[in-house]
Amino acid sequence: MEEILEIYKTITAEDVKIWFKAAKVSDFPKSGGACVKYKEKQIAVFNFERKNTWYACQNVCPHKMEMVLSRGMTGDQNGIPKVACPMHKKTFSLENGKNLNGDLAPIATYPVKIEDDIVYVGFSE
Amino acid sequence: MKKVVVIGNGMVGYKFCEKFVASEKFNEYKFTVFGEEPRRAYDRVHLSEFYAGKTAEDLSMSSATWYEENNIDLHTSEMITEIDREEKTVANHRGTKYSYDYLILATGSSAFVPPIPGVEKEGVFVYRTIEDLEAIETYAKKLKSEGKTQAAVLGGGLLGLEAANAVKELGLDAHVVEFAPRLMPRQLDQGGSDMLQAKIESLGLKVHVSKQTDFIQGNGAIEGLQYVDGTELKVDMLVISAGIRPRDEVAKECGLEAGLRGGIVVDNRMKTSDDSIYAIGEVALYNNMIYGLVAPGYDMASVAVSQITGEIDNLMIDHIDMSTQLKLIGTEVASFGDALCDSDDVDAIVYENKRSGIYKRINISKDGTKLLGGILVGDSSDYNALFQIYDTAMKLPENPEDLILGNRSGDGGSLLGDVMDLPDDAQICSCESVSKGAICGAIENGSCDTLGDVISCTKAGTGCGGCKPMVKDLVDATLKSLGKEVKDTICEHFEYNRQELYDIVKLKGYRKYNEVLDTHGKGDGCEVCKPLVASIMASIYADTANEEVSIQDSNDRFLANIQRNGTYSVVPRIPGGEITPEKLIVLGEVGKKYDLYTKITGGQRVDFFGARLDQLPKIWKDLIDHGFESGHAYGKSLRTVKSCVGSTWCRYGMDESVSFAIALEERYKGLRSPHKIKGGVSGCIRECAEARCKDFGVIAVEGGWNLYVCGNGGANPKHAELLAEQIDNETVIKYLDRFLMFYIRTAAPLQRTAKWLDKLDGGIEYLKEVVIQDTLGLVDDLEVEMSKLVDNFQCEWTQAIENEEIMKRFNHFVNSEEPDDNLVFVPLRDQKMPEHWK
Numbered sequence: 001m002e003e004i005l006e007i008y009k010t011i012t013a014e015d016v017k018i019w020f021k022a023a024k025v026s027d028f029p030k031s032g033g034a035c036v037k038y039k040e041k042q043i044a045v046f047n048f049e050r051k052n053t054w055y056a057c058q059n060v061c062p063h064k065m066e067m068v069l070s071r072g073m074t075g076d077q078n079g080i081p082k083v084a085c086p087m088h089k090k091t092f093s094l095e096n097g098k099n100l101n102g103d104l105a106p107i108a109t110y111p112v113k114i115e116d117d118i119v120y121v122g123f124s125e
Numbered sequence: 126m127k128k129v130v131v132i133g134n135g136m137v138g139y140k141f142c143e144k145f146v147a148s149e150k151f152n153e154y155k156f157t158v159f160g161e162e163p164r165r166a167y168d169r170v171h172l173s174e175f176y177a178g179k180t181a182e183d184l185s186m187s188s189a190t191w192y193e194e195n196n197i198d199l200h201t202s203e204m205i206t207e208i209d210r211e212e213k214t215v216a217n218h219r220g221t222k223y224s225y226d227y228l229i230l231a232t233g234s235s236a237f238v239p240p241i242p243g244v245e246k247e248g249v250f251v252y253r254t255i256e257d258l259e260a261i262e263t264y265a266k267k268l269k270s271e272g273k274t275q276a277a278v279l280g281g282g283l284l285g286l287e288a289a290n291a292v293k294e295l296g297l298d299a300h301v302v303e304f305a306p307r308l309m310p311r312q313l314d315q316g317g318s319d320m321l322q323a324k325i326e327s328l329g330l331k332v333h334v335s336k337q338t339d340f341i342q343g344n345g346a347i348e349g350l351q352y353v354d355g356t357e358l359k360v361d362m363l364v365i366s367a368g369i370r371p372r373d374e375v376a377k378e379c380g381l382e383a384g385l386r387g388g389i390v391v392d393n394r395m396k397t398s399d400d401s402i403y404a405i406g407e408v409a410l411y412n413n414m415i416y417g418l419v420a421p422g423y424d425m426a427s428v429a430v431s432q433i434t435g436e437i438d439n440l441m442i443d444h445i446d447m448s449t450q451l452k453l454i455g456t457e458v459a460s461f462g463d464a465l466c467d468s469d470d471v472d473a474i475v476y477e478n479k480r481s482g483i484y485k486r487i488n489i490s491k492d493g494t495k496l497l498g499g500i501l502v503g504d505s506s507d508y509n510a511l512f513q514i515y516d517t518a519m520k521l522p523e524n525p526e527d528l529i530l531g532n533r534s535g536d537g538g539s540l541l542g543d544v545m546d547l548p549d550d551a552q553i554c555s556c557e558s559v560s561k562g563a564i565c566g567a568i569e570n571g572s573c574d575t576l577g578d579v580i581s582c583t584k585a586g587t588g589c590g591g592c593k594p595m596v597k598d599l600v601d602a603t604l605k606s607l608g609k610e611v612k613d614t615i616c617e618h619f620e621y622n623r624q625e626l627y628d629i630v631k632l633k634g635y636r637k638y639n640e641v642l643d644t645h646g647k648g649d650g651c652e653v654c655k656p657l658v659a660s661i662m663a664s665i666y667a668d669t670a671n672e673e674v675s676i677q678d679s680n681d682r683f684l685a686n687i688q689r690n691g692t693y694s695v696v697p698r699i700p701g702g703e704i705t706p707e708k709l710i711v712l713g714e715v716g717k718k719y720d721l722y723t724k725i726t727g728g729q730r731v732d733f734f735g736a737r738l739d740q741l742p743k744i745w746k747d748l749i750d751h752g753f754e755s756g757h758a759y760g761k762s763l764r765t766v767k768s769c770v771g772s773t774w775c776r777y778g779m780d781e782s783v784s785f786a787i788a789l790e791e792r793y794k795g796l797r798s799p800h801k802i803k804g805g806v807s808g809c810i811r812e813c814a815e816a817r818c819k820d821f822g823v824i825a826v827e828g829g830w831n832l833y834v835c836g837n838g839g840a841n842p843k844h845a846e847l848l849a850e851q852i853d854n855e856t857v858i859k860y861l862d863r864f865l866m867f868y869i870r871t872a873a874p875l876q877r878t879a880k881w882l883d884k885l886d887g888g889i890e891y892l893k894e895v896v897i898q899d900t901l902g903l904v905d906d907l908e909v910e911m912s913k914l915v916d917n918f919q920c921e922w923t924q925a926i927e928n929e930e931i932m933k934r935f936n937h938f939v940n941s942e943e944p945d946d947n948l949v950f951v952p953l954r955d956q957k958m959p960e961h962w963k
Contacts, residue, residue: 004947023940027933031675032682034939042947045939050639050649060947064180066691067937067947071679071738075651078617084652086679086687091652103188 004065007041008058008108009124010097016111016122025117033083035059035070036121043110043121044070046094048081054112055094056121061085062105069107126155129433130215130225132205132375134160136169137406137422138231139186144427146195150434156197157223159215161204162254165192170419173287175258176294178961184255208379210399227401227433230376230389231426234369234407234417239279243341244365252278252288252366264362265295273361274298277350280367281308281334283449288366289330290454300331300358302350304367307334312449312460316477317500320484324456324503327482333358369417371408384410393441395429403429411441420555421445427558446516446555450501450508450591456482459505462498462515463488471497476529478503485529487511489521496521496528509595517551544598545606553599554592559585564596568603576600613873616653618646623799624871627661636662638676656681657874660761663797664869665910667917670760670797671924671931680759683934684922685741688734690948690959693741695721695733696758697748698794701768701786701806702729711751719744722956728765728803730756735957737944738937745922754920757795761875763802766790767815771808771825780825782808785854789823792858793865795918799872799881802865803837817845820878821864823857826850830857834864834892835882843879846889849897862911863896863904870907 022036022045033046042059059067064087072083074094081094092099097106111122129145131138142158145151160166167184175184182189192199200217207216214222236251238244248268250261268274274297278289281303292299301308307318322332336356341363342349349359371388382390382398388410395403395411404410405425407417416422424441431439448461466488476485483503490497496515501508511528513519522528549562563583567573573582579600580586586593613622621629626645635641638658642650655676662668670681680686685693697712704712712731716723719740721733736744745755758764768786772778786806796802805816806823816822822833822845829851836845849860872881885891894900925931937945949960 027939029675029934035937037938037941037943042938042945048649063183064689066689067945068687068691071683071687071691073652073655073675073679074649075618075655076649077651079648081649082651087691089652099188103191105189 004060005058005062005105008060010106010108011110011122011124013111013122015124017125018123019113019120020123022119022121025114025119028119031074033070033072033074035067036119038121038123041123042067042070044072044083045112045119045121046070046074046083048074048094051081053081054114054119055081055083056110056112057083057092057094057097058108060107061087061090062099062107063088063090126153127226128224129154129156129227129229130223131156131158131229131231132215133229133231133233133372133406133408134158134162134166134199134201135231135233135406136166136186136419137233137426138229139166140423141229141231141405141426141429142192142195142197143187144430145434146197148430148434148436150436151195154433156195157225158192158197158199159203159205159217160199160201162256163202164255165189165199165201167255169253172252172255172258173291173294175255176262176291181255205375208375208402210379210402213401225401227403229429230397230402230404230408231406232372232375232408234371234415236365237368237370238365239338239367241338241340243343243347246341246343247346248343248361249341249347249363249365252284252291252364258291261291261362261364262295265292265297268361269296275360276300276362276364277302277358277360279338279350279363279365281305281332282311282366282368283309283451283453284369285366286325286453288364289325292362292364293328293330293454297362298329298331300333300360301325302336302338302358303332303334304337305334308332309458309460311447312458312464313500313502314465314486316475317458317460317484317486317502320477320479320482320502321453321456321458323479324482325454328454330454369407369415371410371415373408376402376404376408384413388415391425393428393443394432395425395441396432403432405429412443412445414445416445416447418447418449420558421447423556424558448512448555450505450512456503457501457505459501459508460499461508461512462496464498464500466497474526474529476526487525487528489525493525494521496525499529509592512555513547513551513553517548544595545602553595554583554585554587557584557587559583561599564599565603568600569607574604574609615657615874616651618642618648618650618654621645623657623661623874626658627665627870630658630661631665636666638673650676652678653874656761660797660799664914667914668797669795669919669921669924671921671928674931674934678761683738683741684745684755684759684925685736686759688959690950691945692734692948692959693736693738694758695736695741695744695748696726696730696756697753698756698790699730699765700790700794701766701783703768703783703787708751708753711748711753715744715747718747720957722953722958726758726765729767730758730765732758735950735959737948738935739944742926742932742935746926749920749923749926755795755922760797761800762798763790763793763796763804766793766804766806767819768806769808769811769813771806775808777811778808778825779827780808780830782806782814782823782825785823785830785857786814788854789858789861792915793861795921796865796869796914798865798869800875800877802878818842819845821845821861829853832857832860835878835889837877837879839877841879845879846882848889848893859908860896863907864892866907866911867892867895867903 028034028047031049033044036043044059045056071086082091084091091101092107097109113120166186204218205215214224216222236253276292276297277300281301289299289301337353339351339353376389377383389404391404391409406422428441431437450459470491472489487499488497547561551561573579586596656678659676670677722735726732766786766789768782771782803819804821805814805819807814807816818838824831832849833845834848950957
């Protein structure tokens with residue numbers, strides 16, 4: 001099952017070769033997440049309205065390998081934006097993917113940009 | 126840089142690395158670790174949980190990246206076959222050499238296989254590694270498909286019983302076969318063993334003591350055990366768990382001093398006969414003993430670290446404590462100090478209660494001053510206190526039997542008196558060797574100010590977890606002694622408790638989460654305070670969960686319970702459990718149409734499992750079209766009011782329990798509260814509705830109803846307490862309105878009614894004053910608030926399917942109509958279930 005994780009690697013803004021056009025801004029919930037399908041990947045994309053910032057990460061929670069993080073609740077821990085998995089409330093930093101309340105492996109994060117009310121997620125391939 | 130090579134990546138080998146990493150001198154060393162198993166060190170103590178759904182990853186001691194992050198070169202699936210002490214190198218099975226300055230032997234042990242003829246037969250296993258468990262699981266599946274179910278475990282010790290539990294988890298009939306006349310012969314006396322045997326036999330396991338196996342029957346595959354006494358046991362599988370043997374081969378070969386019966390000799394610095402080589406854990410022979418428990422292994426790791434870094438001169442203590450507390454097959458068992466001592470200088474005090482399955486024994490010195498050891502079976506809640514009394518040689522009470530019978534004078538004092546009276550060096554967490562001084566000191570020196578801080582900073586309570594209640598008491602008491610308020614604030618975003626925030630929202634009339642956060646909180650909120658504010662607003666304004674969806678708990682956001690594979694369950698309301706055959710057929714049709722796993726719940730309704738996110742609205746549309754509505758099984762709100770059939774049919778019934786249950790469920794349905802609420806109505810004192818295990822329970826008696834409140838089932842079952850007697854239907858509703866509203870206003874987040882009453886100063890008597898005598902002058906307000914909630918009820922699923930904006934939530938992808946392609950179901954008894962967590 002761990003092989004699911006293999007296809008998710010953190011992409012920084014410099015690594016981006018493809019900006020994938022995901023959906024309109026209005027298709028995403030405010031202060032919440034939705035899941036974007038890109039090739040065989042499932043990416044959770046969050047509109048963090050209070051910070052006026054968008055974040056993206058793998059949809060699979062490394063705890064039990066379920067495709068659920070996009071359905072998690074966002075918030076912050078000491079200023080670090082985070083998402084809480086709906087299954088067992090494991091929390092992850094949306095900035096670097098670190099597991100904030102345990103020692104699970106970090107999740108992969110992806111850059112997001114907004115242009116003309118369209119949400120793009122950055123990939124290297 | 127000095128080179129440290131660790132052979133063995135088990136629990137103790139890992140602990141050695143962990144302790145070394147924590148040392149300030151760690152960056153002066155280069156670490157290479159060899160493990161023969163294919164995975165990183167995992168928690169072998171909880172191995173049987175592998176069959177209860179835990180994955181290898183769950184059991185892992187560290188995260189996947191931990192070794193890399195700390196620059197430790199980990200070689201898994203690599204066996205060290207040679208140590209060259211002259212050259213100071215080790216070589217693996219391929220002949221590759223690695224040099225060392227310090228060599229740590231943490232090779233652990235292997236399962237001891239007694240020399241019984243036939244152990245090589247198919248179907249005979251040992252119980253030691255995850256691979257063993259996988260092999261056992263595969264074989265068990267094969268047996269079951271052939272209709273065979275009998276499995277024996279050889280060995281009735283600690284590990285044997287663990288293995289028996291694992292075999293039972295696999296759905297086989299487990300037999301425990303023990304050579305000695307009792308179970309856990311090292312820890313328990315005959316009385317304790319008898320009680321444990323009765324307990325586990327009541328759970329379906331079979332125990333055979335005083336049985337010596339002569340040979341294993343069968344031609345190729347095992348067919349049974351032939352005992353020396355001429356009897357036999359026909360079984361299809363055997364798991365051997367008869368003890369351990371140190372893995373000392375490679376160390377012996379290079380000439381290190383070893384014991385006659387195995388194990389590498391170490392001194393109290395964990396050093397072997399070679400100055401550069403240390404041995405720790407189950408391979409180390411210390412005081413001519415092998416210690417098969419994890420706590421001494423961890424201590425050895427700690428000693429070896431401090432000896433190598435030279436930071437402190439930490440030596441292994443002479444007398445190693447073998448006390449244990451654990452839960453075996455659902456039964457609490459503990460044994461401490463000299464548990465079995467039978468000498469003349471000792472008085473044993475024994476308490477045995479066969480009805481409740483409890484056996485306790487304490488051994489007291491003849492002069493009545495010291496506790497020397499003891500045994501607890503069936504209830505080990507006093508273990509921590511007794512262990513402290515034994516370990517710190519505390520003076521005993523005048524009547525030492527109070528230690529196991531409880532103080533019967535009625536002043537409610539605890540065994541130990543005040544936890545703060547313990548000496549500073551009292552060991553609180555024996556898994557991680559954390560003393561009382563270390564726990565209190567962490568708070569006093571300012572580095573910690575919450576329980577969580579203390580746990581992460583001292584590691585107390587992170588092993589078996591048995592000491593957690595005592596750690597919490599110490600933390601609370603220390604904070605109090607420093608004049609720090611132990612405030613039950615909601616989370617880092619709000620410096621208020623739930624009741625204060627409830628009052629603020631109500632007083633100011635806030636309608637949006639951000640308003641509350643901006644005026645009374647800080648930061649951006651979290652998964653604790655957002656649903657809390659949502660729940661408060663729902664209780665004040667009769668909002669459904671479709672209001673401000675981003676702050677609703679994930680289950681409320683999708684109006685369904687998320688289940689193991691990320692699919693959801695669907696539970697329509699069936700008030701009081703009464704349903705027409707026509708509606709029952711509708712449920713059957715819906716379950717069939719969407720291929721849902723279907724089960725009857727404990728609350729007398731029907732639960733459908735395995736619904737994908739995108740199927741939820743379709744399923745609910747079908748249900749609502751046939752007159753069903755949301756059952757709120759996903760919400761912190763009223764679930765069901767369970768009923769017995771009552772006087773309408775029952776020849777004993779005193780009143781119409783079904784009718785009243787339906788009325789109550791219809792009245793309180795959708796009521797959002799600090800935690801879930803369940804109710805029950807029984808038509809007579811036979812109590813078939815189990816109403817006293819509910820948050821509110823109503824039981825028909827001569828002259829009316831008795832109303833009970835604040836009970837629950839669950840992990841800490843509690844019977845509801847009597848609030849009022851022989852009252853009529855209207856009065857029940859009046860008192861319930863007041864009681865529920867008072868609970869909703871004042872409880873802490875996620876606090877069930879039982880816990881709430883427990884913390885309420887004055888308890889049930891005070892509650893009677895508020896609800897019945899109205900000493901606070903509140904009841905009119907409470908009744909008005911409740912009637913507003915009742916009048917404004919809306920079915921949130923009906924709301925959802927009528928609103929296109931809400932329906933958008935139920936697509937798995939925002940950019941595709943496809944469902945989640947990651948879901949895998951496997952068959953189960955003519956239905957389906959999610960694939961097991963790997």
